[in-house]
Amino acid sequence: MDEQRSHIISALVLHRPGVLQRVAGLFTRRGFNIDSITVGPSEQDGMARMTIISRGDDKILEQITKQLNKIIEVIKVRDLDAEGTVIRELCLIKTHATSERSRSEIIQYANIFRGRIVDAGPENLTLEITGTPEKIDALIDLLRGFGIKEISRTGPTAISRGSKTI
Amino acid sequence: MKGSQAIIKSLTDEGVDVVFGYPGGVLLPLYDVIYDSDLKHILVRHEQCAAHAADGYARASGKVGVCIGTSGPGATNLVTGIATAYMDSAPIVALAGQVGTSLIGNDAFQEVDTIGITMPISKHSYQAMESSEIPQMIRSSFYIARTGRPGPVVVDLPKDVQEGELDYPENITIDLPGYKPTKKGHPLQVKKAAELILKSKKPVILAGGGVIHSNSSEELQHLSELIGAPVTTSLMGKGCFPEDNLLSLGMLGMHGRKSSNMMVDECDCLIAVGCRFSDRTTGDVNKFAPNAKIIHIDVDPAEIGKNVDVSVPIVGDAKIILSHLLRIMSQTNGPNNHDWTDYVRNFRASCMPRLSFDDMPLKPQQVIKEISEAVTDDTIVTTDVGQNQMWMAHYFTSRNPRKFLSSGGLGTMGFGFPAAMGAKVAMPDEDVVAVCGDGGFLMVCQDLATVKEYDIPVVVCVLDNRYLGMVFQWQKLFYDERISQTKLKAMPDFVKLAEAFGVNAYRVERPGEMKETLKNALNSGEPTLIDVMIDPDEILPMVPPGCGLTEIVGEYKVERENPNEIPYRPSAQETGGD
Ligand SMILES: Cc1ncc(C[n+]2csc(CCOP(=O)(O)OP(=O)(O)O)c2C)c(N)n1
Numbered sequence: 090m091d092e093q094r095s096h097i098i099s100a101l102v103l104h105r106p107g108v109l110q111r112v113a114g115l116f117t118r119r120g121f122n123i124d125s126i127t128v129g130p131s132e133q134d135g136m137a138r139m140t141i142i143s144r145g146d147d148k149i150l151e152q153i154t155k156q157l158n159k160i161i162e163v164i165k166v167r168d169l170d171a172e173g174t175v176i177r178e179l180c181l182i183k184t185h186a187t188s189e190r191s192r193s194e195i196i197q198y199a200n201i202f203r204g205r206i207v208d209a210g211p212e213n214l215t216l217e218i219t220g221t222p223e224k225i226d227a228l229i230d231l232l233r234g235f236g237i238k239e240i241s242r243t244g245p246t247a248i249s250r251g252s253k254t255i
Numbered sequence: 256m257k258g259s260q261a262i263i264k265s266l267t268d269e270g271v272d273v274v275f276g277y278p279g280g281v282l283l284p285l286y287d288v289i290y291d292s293d294l295k296h297i298l299v300r301h302e303q304c305a306a307h308a309a310d311g312y313a314r315a316s317g318k319v320g321v322c323i324g325t326s327g328p329g330a331t332n333l334v335t336g337i338a339t340a341y342m343d344s345a346p347i348v349a350l351a352g353q354v355g356t357s358l359i360g361n362d363a364f365q366e367v368d369t370i371g372i373t374m375p376i377s378k379h380s381y382q383a384m385e386s387s388e389i390p391q392m393i394r395s396s397f398y399i400a401r402t403g404r405p406g407p408v409v410v411d412l413p414k415d416v417q418e419g420e421l422d423y424p425e426n427i428t429i430d431l432p433g434y435k436p437t438k439k440g441h442p443l444q445v446k447k448a449a450e451l452i453l454k455s456k457k458p459v460i461l462a463g464g465g466v467i468h469s470n471s472s473e474e475l476q477h478l479s480e481l482i483g484a485p486v487t488t489s490l491m492g493k494g495c496f497p498e499d500n501l502l503s504l505g506m507l508g509m510h511g512r513k514s515s516n517m518m519v520d521e522c523d524c525l526i527a528v529g530c531r532f533s534d535r536t537t538g539d540v541n542k543f544a545p546n547a548k549i550i551h552i553d554v555d556p557a558e559i560g561k562n563v564d565v566s567v568p569i570v571g572d573a574k575i576i577l578s579h580l581l582r583i584m585s586q587t588n589g590p591n592n593h594d595w596t597d598y599v600r601n602f603r604a605s606c607m608p609r610l611s612f613d614d615m616p617l618k619p620q621q622v623i624k625e626i627s628e629a630v631t632d633d634t635i636v637t638t639d640v641g642q643n644q645m646w647m648a649h650y651f652t653s654r655n656p657r658k659f660l661s662s663g664g665l666g667t668m669g670f671g672f673p674a675a676m677g678a679k680v681a682m683p684d685e686d687v688v689a690v691c692g693d694g695g696f697l698m699v700c701q702d703l704a705t706v707k708e709y710d711i712p713v714v715v716c717v718l719d720n721r722y723l724g725m726v727f728q729w730q731k732l733f734y735d736e737r738i739s740q741t742k743l744k745a746m747p748d749f750v751k752l753a754e755a756f757g758v759n760a761y762r763v764e765r766p767g768e769m770k771e772t773l774k775n776a777l778n779s780g781e782p783t784l785i786d787v788m789i790d791p792d793e794i795l796p797m798v799p800p801g802c803g804l805t806e807i808v809g810e811y812k813v814e815r816e817n818p819n820e821i822p823y824r825p826s827a828q829e830t831g832g833d
Contacts, residue, residue, distance in 0.1 A: 102433075103432075103433065107370065107374075107382075110371070110374065111374060114374055114375055115375075118375045148560070151560060152557065152560075152561060155556050155557035156557050158556070158557070159555070159557055160433070161378075161379045161399065161431060161433050161434045162433055163433050164432055164433045
């Protein structure tokens with residue numbers, strides 16, 4: 090029947106304490122899947138924009154949007170279609186890097202992926218990379234061989250392409 | 256003025272004249288103002304009863320009910336009542352005390368995260384962190400509670416916020432950019448619905464609580480007449496269509512009437528108004544109304560398509576949409592459904608439930624019949640949860656909206672009595688009767704003290720079967736008669752219990768006694784308890800969980816002599832004058 094797809098839901102919400110809890114709580118209570126949720130101030134004063142990545146069939150997605158809309162602090166909700174959307178995630182990766190050889194290889198990888206070294210110690214390097222979640226996954230895979238000590242990802246945030254806004 | 260004074264002023268500005276509450280340490284500032292305010296405060300004996308009473312008040316009157324509980328345990332005791340109101344879309348505002356703002360988060364004495372706890376069971380919630388926020392918050396709470404799909408709103412009030420000073424604003428405007436309930440239905444959808452109805456040969460109307468909330472009973476009746484469609488209701492919709500109308504099918508669902516379940520199965524067009532297709536109403540959704548195109552009218556867009564797929568969704572206020580639909584339809588000749596209408600009437604007559612029994616112990620049918628005979632159309636009846644509720648839903652004939660109050664969505668035992676108390680406070684001129692099970696009543700019986708103290712003359716009928724009847728019924732039907740923990744072995748003598756509270760009480764054991772006793776109790780104008788000894792073995796036919804609506808188990812006792820017999824009840828004119 091309906092296939093399970095990953096959805097990028099963008100929501101404009103009032104920037105108030107408790108709003109994130111309301112939104113996240115809604116997903117738990119209604120049994121909706123939640124892959125990631127990011128939130129930060131938007132272009133409008135007092136409003137924040139949330140990006141929620143969720144999996145589900147069309148029916149579930151419809152419920153997610155409708156239930157989100159019922160939250161009093163939620164102003165607007167839109168399901169962004171993947172093609173017409175710019176998706177970016179920020180990731181910090183701390184790798185084990187003791188030998189000169191591994192250090193220069195890691196720096197090369199960072200360059201290829203348009204990442205940057207943002208911190209270095211005698212035994213480690215920390216890379217910063219932004220991109221689609223897939224690109225970040227690919228870099229992480231490459232770096233595994235060196236010994237990854239820590240990863241911190243923000244989860245994707247998204248905005249629609251062109252002049253469309255929500 | 257002080258925050259606490261602002262709370263009272265905000266309430267009175269909203270037209271509130273009575274609140275149900277229970278004080279506590281953090282509410283001292285508020286209760287100090289209540290001490291010399293004109294607001295009537297009813298001191299319940301358990302906060303759960305405050306919330307249910309506010310709920311009963313709201314359901315009976317259509318106004319917003321207000322309850323108050325202190326921080327921590329007071330707030331958690333309100334929770335069941337808030338959840339009950341949420342599930343049945345009853346507009347209440349629950350004010351909870353909270354520890355001082357500087358203590359919040361420290362696990363202070365009697366601190367609980369009221370907002371966190373109530374978030375999933377309320378329409379909205381506020382926590383005031385500054386005294387100056389109070390007027391706007393309370394105003395918005397009432398607005399949210401009563402508009403759109405009604406529901407409970409929680410306001411958390413820390414002690415220091417009650418004590419702080421503020422300038423009460425002259426004008427308060429509601430500023431809720433994310434909250435704009437749709438009222439008018441989309442004209443194209445309404446037109447589509449009209450076309451679908453005109454094409455149908457076997458339409459059925461399913462009416463839910465939304466019809467009552469939107470006061471659209473009249474429009475619903477017009478629609479039924481115009482298209483010759485029978486009307487079935489959910490438990491919440493009971494009373495929105497006169498049940499003695501020959502086109503009334505009674506309640507639908509797991510514990511519904513055969514007439515409803517069979518006709519919904521047969522219909523080719525189901526016009527669902529203000530109902531949410533709960534699993535108790537639909538049975539197995541995959542077998543629900545298999546031959547029908549469904550039109551769904553609801554003010555909450557999220558209810559449409561949630562449980563049942565629909566052909567024509569219409570979001571908006573039922574009254575506005577039904578009027579619109581009627582305007583369109585009355586310009587046509589209307590569908591010719593005479594054959595269907597006749598068929599439905601005959602079918603309905605063939606399965607009218609039998610009500611009269613001479614048996615001892617008393618059969619619940621006979622008890623409900625006598626209750627019906629003792630009350631008028633204006634009497635408000637509440638039920639508790641369990642068999643008592645389903646017997647009332649089946650056998651009690653409701654003719655008017657807001658006269659049958661029952662906990663549907665949450666199925667809260669202990670609802671009936673305090674809800675009756677709230678209803679009586681809201682509508683002091685109407686008789687109010689609570690029908691409860693012995694188990695459910697025992698959960699809230701301490702509030703006999705409240706009805707005594709404030710002289711709230713409700714009549715509580717305890718259907719005393721010494722079992723947790725409904726669960727006992729399920730064990731008998733589905734668990735090999737393994738009666739686990741549903742026999743109530745030690746029970747109080749309910750008559751003595753009531754008398755201990757200073758409340759009049761009677762025991763009824765024989766056919767005929769119920770009617771007289773209830774009439775006398777209602778005439779006495781005093782709170783009264785009637786302990787009705789009934790047959791614990793009587794069970795109601797039902798649709799087992801997971802089955803389709805036609806897969807009924809258990810034998811319906813059908814009235815064969817006089818299929819259209821309904822309990823005689825004097826009309827308003829007949830009783831008028833005394
Ligand atoms: C607070 C609460 N606890 C448990 C239940 C589960 N339950 C539903 S009906 C029922 C039995 C009710 O027994 P009683 O109040 O005696 O009414 P009867 O069914 O006998 O009319 C129970 C335990 C419930 N609905 N609410």
